[in-house]
Amino acid sequence: MFAIFYLLPVYVLLATSFKSFAEVSLKDMWKLPQNISLDSFKIAWRGDASKGVTGLSKNFMNSIYLVIPATLISSLLGSMNGYVFSKWKFKFSNTVLALIIFGMFIPYQSVLIPMVVVLQKIGLYGSIPGLIFIHCVYGIPITTLIFRNYYSTVPTELLEAAKIDGAGFLRIYRDIILPVSMPGFAVVMIWQFTSIWNDFLFGLVVAQKPSIQPITVALNNLAGSYFVEWNIQMAGALITAIPPLLLYIFLGRYFMRGLLAGSLSGV
Amino acid sequence: MKKTREEKILTFLFIMPSVILIVVFVYGFIGWTGWVSLTNWKDVVPDFTFVGFKNYIDLFHNLRFQIGLKNILVFTVLFLVVSIAIGLLLAILLDRKVRFENVFRSIYLFPMAISFIVTGVVWRWMLNPGTAATGSLGINMLLDKIGLGFLKSGWYTDPNVGIKAVVIPAVWQMSGYVMAMYLAGIRGIPQELSEAAQVDGASTWQVYRYIILPLLQPITLGAVIILTHISLKIFDLVVAMTGAGAGFSCDVPALFMYDTTFRGNFFAQGAAIATILLILVAVLIIPYLRHGLKEGS
Numbered sequence: 001m002f003a004i005f006y007l008l009p010v011y012v013l014l015a016t017s018f019k020s021f022a023e024v025s026l027k028d029m030w031k032l033p034q035n036i037s038l039d040s041f042k043i044a045w046r047g048d049a050s051k052g053v054t055g056l057s058k059n060f061m062n063s064i065y066l067v068i069p070a071t072l073i074s075s076l077l078g079s080m081n082g083y084v085f086s087k088w089k090f091k092f093s094n095t096v097l098a099l100i101i102f103g104m105f106i107p108y109q110s111v112l113i114p115m116v117v118v119l120q121k122i123g124l125y126g127s128i129p130g131l132i133f134i135h136c137v138y139g140i141p142i143t144t145l146i147f148r149n150y151y152s153t154v155p156t157e158l159l160e161a162a163k164i165d166g167a168g169f170l171r172i173y174r175d176i177i178l179p180v181s182m183p184g185f186a187v188v189m190i191w192q193f194t195s196i197w198n199d200f201l202f203g204l205v206v207a208q209k210p211s212i213q214p215i216t217v218a219l220n221n222l223a224g225s226y227f228v229e230w231n232i233q234m235a236g237a238l239i240t241a242i243p244p245l246l247l248y249i250f251l252g253r254y255f256m257r258g259l260l261a262g263s264l265s266g267v
Numbered sequence: 268m269k270k271t272r273e274e275k276i277l278t279f280l281f282i283m284p285s286v287i288l289i290v291v292f293v294y295g296f297i298g299w300t301g302w303v304s305l306t307n308w309k310d311v312v313p314d315f316t317f318v319g320f321k322n323y324i325d326l327f328h329n330l331r332f333q334i335g336l337k338n339i340l341v342f343t344v345l346f347l348v349v350s351i352a353i354g355l356l357l358a359i360l361l362d363r364k365v366r367f368e369n370v371f372r373s374i375y376l377f378p379m380a381i382s383f384i385v386t387g388v389v390w391r392w393m394l395n396p397g398t399a400a401t402g403s404l405g406i407n408m409l410l411d412k413i414g415l416g417f418l419k420s421g422w423y424t425d426p427n428v429g430i431k432a433v434v435i436p437a438v439w440q441m442s443g444y445v446m447a448m449y450l451a452g453i454r455g456i457p458q459e460l461s462e463a464a465q466v467d468g469a470s471t472w473q474v475y476r477y478i479i480l481p482l483l484q485p486i487t488l489g490a491v492i493i494l495t496h497i498s499l500k501i502f503d504l505v506v507a508m509t510g511a512g513a514g515f516s517c518d519v520p521a522l523f524m525y526d527t528t529f530r531g532n533f534f535a536q537g538a539a540i541a542t543i544l545l546i547l548v549a550v551l552i553i554p555y556l557r558h559g560l561k562e563g564s
Contacts, residue, residue, distance in 0.1 A: 002357060006375055006377075006378065006439065007374060008393070009386075009389045009393060012392065026395070027401070027404070029405060029408065030408070030409060077285050080281045080285075081281070083281065084278050088270070088274070088278045090275075090278060096282075096286065098556050099289070099294075100286070100289050102293070102552065102553070102556060105496050105552045106293065106545060107500045107541065107544040107545055107548055109500075109525070109537075109540070109544055110541040110542060110544065110545040111296035111297060111300065112300075112528070112529075113299070113300055113303055113538055114299040114300060115296060136288075137289075140285045144285065168271075169273070169277040194380055198381070198383070198384075200382065200384050200503040201502060201503065201525075205525075205529065216382050216384045216385075216503075219384055219385070220387075223388040233388055234389070236388075237385045241385045244382075245377065245380055245381065248376075248377055252373060252376075256447060259376075259444060259447055260447065260451055
């Protein structure tokens with residue numbers, strides 16, 4: 001019974017976006033399409049000047065260009081921090097860790113004004129590199145937390161033994177920690193990919209020009225326009241949802257672990 | 268581990284980039300915002316004349332802000348209660364070794380992977396009540412068809428419902444998360460505990476009521492913290508689904524901050540709203556972080 005509630009929106013999304021224009025009517029929202037038609041997707045993707053629709057293809061690529069480097073960099077930083085905060089604790093290291101983690105809970109409204117000013121000063125405002133930079137910075141808390149918890153499960157005796165054999169800080173990181181890090185990286189990268197792809201606020205504030213907006217901002221503009229037929233909006237929504245959904249479908253196990261880590265169960 | 272001098276320096280170098288970024292972009296920026304909120308900056312051109320708490324006093328006399336605060340309170344309470352109730356129920360149902368458990372779990376959890384914008388766009392159409400000319404649409408039409416027409420509502424278009432209609436998609440998106448947390452918690456409880464109770468003659472209901480539920484309390488606390496901080500900051504979903512709504516009936520402080528700052532250029536006022544939001548979240552999170560760290564070390 002509950003499953004119906006969760007699947008209802010999926011049904012509407014699929015049923016509507018595959019209908020041909022002749023069939024689309026709000027009255028028939030719950031009817032299945034008679035013929036499968038890809039017209040809505042074509043227009044949502046490529047745009048159609050006569051309908052005043054700007055396609056989402058450019059924005060889809062913007063999101064790809066921004067999500068890949070931001071995910072990689074923030075994961076790497078998280079791994080380095082996690083290594084220190086789990087295996088090389090120092091005086092007050094837990095306090096420093098808590099101060100870092102607090103950064104993932106703040107309402108980003110409380111940093112937006114300085115962020116715009118600073119990005120303008122350093123010439124990154126309104127650009128994809130600017131967005132990459134911002135996502136890297138605000139991704140540090142969660143990536144650090146996940147890696148710190150993940151590395152805590154690596155037995156410290158292993159590291160002690162390596163030290164006796166003469167391995168130092170960097171050798172241990174490279175030869176012991178990194179080789180066992182793949183599941184950790186999978187969890188962190190899926191988490192980061194999903195949250196950066198789904199971000200709206202940073203994209204909205206940093207990317208004013210439509211040509212560099214990420215896909216969530218462009219979808220909101222598309223859906224906010226009264227001229228755009230709703231089957232095109234639904235097709236656009238589906239296009240926006242597909243990349244994180246694919247990750248969820250194929251790597252759901254890691255996704256779930258990221259979720260639970262994000263709930264702080266192991267601080 | 269014992270550290271040599273070289274290792275101490277390397278430790279320091281490893282975390283330095285992140286620490287500097289966090290100090291500047293989180294704490295520095297928060298301080299900067301706090302300072303802006305005490306100035307007179309209300310135009311494109313900055314004006315850093317100090318005006319004390321004037322912006323805060325103005326805010327609490329501002330009707331839109333009052334409505335926004337009330338809305339976020341109503342939203343948070345409903346969202347919390349419903350998500351936790353549904354999440355717990357789903358977790359218990361799934362724990363009862365149902366067939367196709369994996370399929371159901373995936374169905375409940377997949378909305379978590381989707382952007383609030385996508386959710387908002389889809390639910391805006393589903394909760395579109397229609398007009399006199401079009402007749403009932405969306406969910407209302409469905410309710411008519413299955414004979415539950417009395418449940419029909421104007422949803423977010425009705426100022427008396429307003430923000431409460433946004434709770435539905437929010438629960439749709441987040442209750443699977445609560446389920447996952449509870450399910451992990453239930454699976455972590457040793458089976459011997461409930462088996463021993465059953466040997467002593469406890470009914471299934473009693474096992475849940477007196478053994479499982481009390482042990483799940485830390486998870487409930489975690490869920491409350493996570494859901495509340497998401498709810499206080501809710502922005503994307505409201506923007507995509509309704510906007511501020513008629514008479515600000517769907518408005519929330521995060522949206523008011525965005526409009527004030529980036530549309531109205533009232534930077535100082537926007538900074539004051541942001542600071543109030545931050546304080547609300549901090550009051551919730553800081554004790555939780557402190558508590559968590561003590562247990563962790």
